[in-house]
Amino acid sequence: MTSVLRVQDLKKYFPLGKDLFGRPTQVVHAVESVSFDVKKGRTLGIVGESGCGKSTTARLLMHLIEPDEGRILIHGKEYGQIGGRHPLSELRKQMQMVFQDSYASLNPRLTIEDSIAFGPRIHGVKEVQARQMARDLLERVGLNPGVFIRRYPHELSGGQRQRVNIARALAIQPEIVILDEAVSALDKSVQAQVLNLLADLKKELGLTYLFISHDLNVVQYISDDVMVMYLGQVVESGPVEQLYRQSAHPYTRALLNSVPAQTPGTRKDYIVLEGDPPNPIAPPSGCRFHPRCEFARAICSEKTPDTVRVEGEHRAACFRLPQSAGHQHYIALQEVQDDTTH
Amino acid sequence: MTPLIEVKKLNVTFQGEEGPIYAVQDVSFDLAPGETLALLGESGCGKSVTMKSLMRLHPEHKTQISGQIQVAGQDLLSMKSSALSKLRGKTISMVFQEPMLAFDPVFTIGDQIIEAVRRHEGCSQADARQRALEMLERVRIPSAAKRLKAYPHEMSGGMRQRAMIALALACRPQILLADEPTTALDATVQIQVLLLLKELQRELGMSMIFVTHDVGVAIEVADRTAVMYAGRIIEQGPVQEVLSHPQHPYTQGLLAATVHPGMDRHQPLPAIPGSPPQLLRRMEDCAFAPRCPHAQEACSLPLPAVDHQAARWSRCIAHTSA
Ligand SMILES: Nc1ncnc2c1ncn2[C@@H]1O[C@H](COP(=O)(O)OP(=O)(O)OP(=O)(O)O)[C@@H](O)[C@H]1O
Ligand SMILES: Nc1ncnc2c1ncn2[C@@H]1O[C@H](COP(=O)(O)OP(=O)(O)OP(=O)(O)O)[C@@H](O)[C@H]1O
Ligand SMILES: [Mg+2]
Ligand SMILES: [Mg+2]
Numbered sequence: 001m002t003s004v005l006r007v008q009d010l011k012k013y014f015p016l017g018k019d020l021f022g023r024p025t026q027v028v029h030a031v032e033s034v035s036f037d038v039k040k041g042r043t044l045g046i047v048g049e050s051g052c053g054k055s056t057t058a059r060l061l062m063h064l065i066e067p068d069e070g071r072i073l074i075h076g077k078e079y080g081q082i083g084g085r086h087p088l089s090e091l092r093k094q095m096q097m098v099f100q101d102s103y104a105s106l107n108p109r110l111t112i113e114d115s116i117a118f119g120p121r122i123h124g125v126k127e128v129q130a131r132q133m134a135r136d137l138l139e140r141v142g143l144n145p146g147v148f149i150r151r152y153p154h155e156l157s158g159g160q161r162q163r164v165n166i167a168r169a170l171a172i173q174p175e176i177v178i179l180d181e182a183v184s185a186l187d188k189s190v191q192a193q194v195l196n197l198l199a200d201l202k203k204e205l206g207l208t209y210l211f212i213s214h215d216l217n218v219v220q221y222i223s224d225d226v227m228v229m230y231l232g233q234v235v236e237s238g239p240v241e242q243l244y245r246q247s248a249h250p251y252t253r254a255l256l257n258s259v260p261a262q263t264p265g266t267r268k269d270y271i272v273l274e275g276d277p278p279n280p281i282a283p284p285s286g287c288r289f290h291p292r293c294e295f296a297r298a299i300c301s302e303k304t305p306d307t308v309r310v311e312g313e314h315r316a317a318c319f320r321l322p323q324s325a326g327h328q329h330y331i332a333l334q335e336v337q338d339d340t341t342h
Numbered sequence: 343m344t345p346l347i348e349v350k351k352l353n354v355t356f357q358g359e360e361g362p363i364y365a366v367q368d369v370s371f372d373l374a375p376g377e378t379l380a381l382l383g384e385s386g387c388g389k390s391v392t393m394k395s396l397m398r399l400h401p402e403h404k405t406q407i408s409g410q411i412q413v414a415g416q417d418l419l420s421m422k423s424s425a426l427s428k429l430r431g432k433t434i435s436m437v438f439q440e441p442m443l444a445f446d447p448v449f450t451i452g453d454q455i456i457e458a459v460r461r462h463e464g465c466s467q468a469d470a471r472q473r474a475l476e477m478l479e480r481v482r483i484p485s486a487a488k489r490l491k492a493y494p495h496e497m498s499g500g501m502r503q504r505a506m507i508a509l510a511l512a513c514r515p516q517i518l519l520a521d522e523p524t525t526a527l528d529a530t531v532q533i534q535v536l537l538l539l540k541e542l543q544r545e546l547g548m549s550m551i552f553v554t555h556d557v558g559v560a561i562e563v564a565d566r567t568a569v570m571y572a573g574r575i576i577e578q579g580p581v582q583e584v585l586s587h588p589q590h591p592y593t594q595g596l597l598a599a600t601v602h603p604g605m606d607r608h609q610p611l612p613a614i615p616g617s618p619p620q621l622l623r624r625m626e627d628c629a630f631a632p633r634c635p636h637a638q639e640a641c642s643l644p645l646p647a648v649d650h651q652a653a654r655w656s657r658c659i660a661h662t663s664a
Contacts, residue, residue: 050500103440159385189599192611258529260558
């Protein structure tokens with residue numbers, strides 16, 4: 001199968017704070033060497049620590065911000081304002097995004113109907129048709145068009161606004177949809193309804209999704225493949241079943257273990273991640289997770305682990321993996337450590 | 343024990359383009375000192391509107407509020423605006439569903455927390471700064487000292503949410519209203535923030551109302567839960583009991599629709615069919631009946647009143663008429 005989307009070595013740093021001369025005093029390492037591929041008709045779930053660069057990656061893909069390094073290819077084509085690249089208006093027809101902040105991403109002065117019809121009209125759909133599309137889509141995300149078309153964003157609840165954003169992204173009939181926490185403000189029944197809608201559209205139109213979420217149960221249900229990020233980097237990726245069943249990276253394990261139990265009477269004993277929260281301004285050397293990792297050895301702070309194949313398409317970056325180039329070194333150090341503790 | 347919050351027959355009606363919108367109808371509940379109530383319910387059922395009423399945050403000219411709200415022994419609805427601004431942030435404070443509404447985009451996060459602390463506690467700039475820093479650290483924002491100088495748009499969604507929790511807690515309120523406060527957080531940070539809230543609750547004897555869609559979160563933090571549908575509380579009781587033996591068909595449907603680990607990915611999820619009623623009239627009958635698998639003819643009659651003081655109740659004739 002062909003890749004619809006191919007991302008190579010994406011990097012984005014943000015300046016933070018300015019000195020007297022307007023030079024940045026600090027830099028946030030938001031996205032660092034991120035690479036991945038998405039095949040047509042598949043859903044890639046993206047999970048990871050808050051602040052690890054998920055939304056930044058999404059905004060880079062949409063060209064809302066430009067990367068410092070790296071390439072983004074859609075059907076093998078590069079888009080952007082740089083000479084020789086394909087125009088961004090063409091990109092927007094192929095790829096749309098539902099933003100994490102549903103409030104900030106709707107124009108407060110447009111009614112719901114105008115907001116949804118806006119995109120199709122820009123792309124040449126006739127006024128009447130665009131309005132009809134808006135109504136149909138509202139219906140499909142579970143909002144009665146008769147009640148909502150003339151309302152303004154501030155007159156909606158959080159979950160209603162989120163669904164308007166989903167309708168708006170779908171209105172352009174894109175091939176790729178990035179959903180950044182797009183169902184997190186919905187109650188579980190409406191969430192189920194929207195997830196069913198996304199699955200139906202995927203089947204009907206062969207859509208490809210990038211699904212960013214903190215809800216690991218939902219990610220497991222909706223995704224074909226999952227990518228786990230930590231501090232700007234991809235630490236593990238692979239087919240969903242494999243990754244959930246046999247997670248290879250200690251961060252992925254800690255993450256999966258922190259999900260609250262859904263059954264009454266079972267408050268879990270959580271393995272709370274120890275150590276300081278990661279600092280994207282001065283990221284740790286070597287493996288960025290090493291200061292919080294219970295398995296960390298000397299090599300983990302000295303060298304960056306390369307991403308290796310665990311099995312099939314399942315990959316991870318950790319020296320504990322026998323496939324890792326630094327594995328021998330890791331084991332040797334462990335033996336030394338074991339000897340000294342005995 | 344006298345309750346810290348007492349809400350009686352709260353009604354909130356908005357003036358919409360096409361007539362009134364009855365967003366909250368006859369909502370009554372109590373909250374005891376140190377207690378946590380989880381508010382669950384359908385998107386658009388009135389959870390945020392109820393919470394905002396407890397701080398009187400609705401624009402007065404477009405909103406009609408009736409009923410009674412007592413907060414820490416004071417009558418909120420008749421309170422003067424000077425008394426109100428003392429109450430807000432100090433006695434009762436709120437974590438909003440939309441972080442961007444809590445912060446002014448043109449000031450740094452630090453300035454805004456420091457300002458709030460100074461206004462309510464009248465302490466020095468240095469002390470207020472210290473408090474702001476301490477709060478950002480406690481909600482586990484990385485490199486907190488530097489983030490004091492960050493603007494809201496320079497933070498990730500989850501950091502903004504934590505900064506807002508820090509702002510809400512900075513003046514050590516007696517009551518915290520938290521509107522989906524952890525939806526933008528990953529599981530590891532979420533559990534840390536929930537544990538922090540419980541710790542502060544023990545430390546300060548704080549009460550909480552927690553709006554969430556995550557049953558797991560409700561189980562983790564709450565003593566009691568109230569489930570809302572179409573502007574009303576339809577079921578209420580101890581969190582473990584309600585979630586393990588839901589009485590109201592809406593609560594049952596809601597729990598059944600929740601995505602569980604290990605579900606068959608190729609089957610559609612069991613969403614409740616149909617959609618909620620428009621809130622264009624007050625409803626004395628059961629608003630859920632048109633979608634209810636157990637609906638009978640009697641469901642279209644006005645429902646008998648429930649005893650809101652009861653430890654456990656639900657607004658369904660299968661349980662009220664017995
Ligand atoms: N415009 C900006 N200026 C400065 N720093 C920024 C900017 N945008 C993002 N950052 C920083 O980049 C890092 C990554 O942010 P991003 O929003 O991508 O995280 P995220 O993975 O989406 O997190 P969350 O799950 O909390 O939404 C964070 O440290 C954030 O503070
Ligand atoms: N300013 C307003 N004008 C008109 N209608 C409003 C206004 N604010 C809220 N509403 C309506 O009132 C109802 C209750 O809204 P509320 O924000 O309390 O929902 P909610 O339960 O918090 O939902 P969610 O889980 O989606 O956040 C919704 O149907 C909404 O459309
Ligand atoms: Mg984000
Ligand atoms: Mg709400």
